[in-house]
Amino acid sequence: MSNNESNLLPRLPTPLVKQAVGKFLTVPTPDGESGITVDVARWRTIEVGQPTTLHICGYNRDGSTMMQLIVDKEPVTQDEYVKGWSRDISWEHFQGLLDRSHLMFVFQVPLENGECGCPDLFPPLSLEVVLRYEDVTTFSAKDGTDNWNGWMRGEAAADPRDLTVRQDGNGYALFSNTFTSRSSGVLLSKSFQDLEVGRVYTFGIDVRRWINRYAVPVLSLESSAGVIVPPTEITSAVNRLEGSFTADSSQMDLEIVSHIATGVGNDYIISKIWLTSL
Template identity: 80%
Template sequence: MSNNESNTLPRLPTPFVVQAVGKCLTVPTSDEESRCTVSVAPWWSIEVGQPTTLHVCGYNRDGSTMMQLIVDKEPVTEDEYVKGWSRDISWEHFQGLLDRSHLTFVFQAQLEDGECSCPDLFPPLSLEVLLRYEDVTTFSATDGTDNWNGWMRGEAAADLRDLIVGPDGDGVGVRYGLFNHTSTNRSAGVLLSKSFHGLEKGQMYTFGVDVRRWIHKYAIPVLSLESNTGVIVPPTEVTSAVNRLEGSFTADSPQMVLKIVSHTERGVGNDYIISKIWLKSL
């Protein structure tokens, strides 16, 4: 095919990523969510069996270049001939990328047959990488008594009998939780606190806790979620078997202290179990 002939042909489509918003791609911290989907609309000379190739290029946090061959001469299927080309990519491929760097998707297809035919390069797609912040705390039988993934006991749990990790379940797939025994009448104040570093100023985050009442008698637990700059979730009664306290805030500094605060002083009743604590970027 001559250059003059190629200039008169329809333009080849640019790949697109289904999960991208505008020119940004937010990368989750795990593969729990659906995978990243790269698609290409049907092009003017698409044929079943046509070999296709996909490279992904970017920059890692350690300063090195990331270049991965995701698809290597895979043929176009009959379904793709009608609907367009598509492949799913595990998020694991993107876990080491540098935040706010650019990720480029390079798609090629061999449009002509013959021994000397080379794959044609489609217009590349460049996206800005946004890494999702996620800090999740759960509990296990090997946990200690005063540091749970950086969460430290406060004045409302100064008595070492108060916060104890124990099994929380019916014996089938036993889970563990942080039990608050509220052994004294000095149980109001900061229950747990943790200092977070590496937050992005101006970024919105969700702060949440899964907690349930334990003994269901006497004083009702009342908890709030706070930061060093204000209240995120106001004082809330923990009255049921399952309670989720969750709220959003905007980070005003790369370093912030988050707190779980008790508003019930009494040690009679006021018993509850924390099973999970999390901080995630939106």
């Protein structure tokens, strides 16, 4: 086939990933969304029964190359003939990828019965991998008394009785009992060493009041750079305190701060703490 003849052929569609934003694909951890969807628009010579192939190629954190055959000569269905080709891919295929590396989606279909019988290569899709940072703390019966996934007691919980892990419904949670009148200040703090400067993170907790008498608890979320969530009264319903900040250092301290000193009332339950990237 001459170059002139080649230029007259209709352009083949590039694969698209629904979950990508522009040229970026954020890869969550396995307990996040189920996966991604790769779509290829109808091409001019699409036929029911055409064998389709999809490879994904990239780079792993250990320096190795990742190449996976996701779809191996699977025939075009009647539904795909009408709507275009589509496949769901589990996030499990993307674990171990190198952050900020490029991930290539290569789609192939034999369009004509030529002598070679080789599949035609559609324009590949290249996306930049962005690994989602996720640090989630929940509680269990096996937890200790002063270190919960790196969250350490502060001066507002100096008395060992102030914070205890106990059963809460079908699960476990961290109960703040405020045994003393020295319950204001840093309740819990954790030092994070691996943040990306300039990246936006979300810091949050699920908390509720559990003895609805006397002093109402007031909590805030703070970092070594400033306030993330201002002082907020805690009610008996689950309160989701959550705010975002931009990391100005790879090492930052996060804090849950109590603003009520009294031990009369001022009791609450923390069921979950998280730090995730946007």
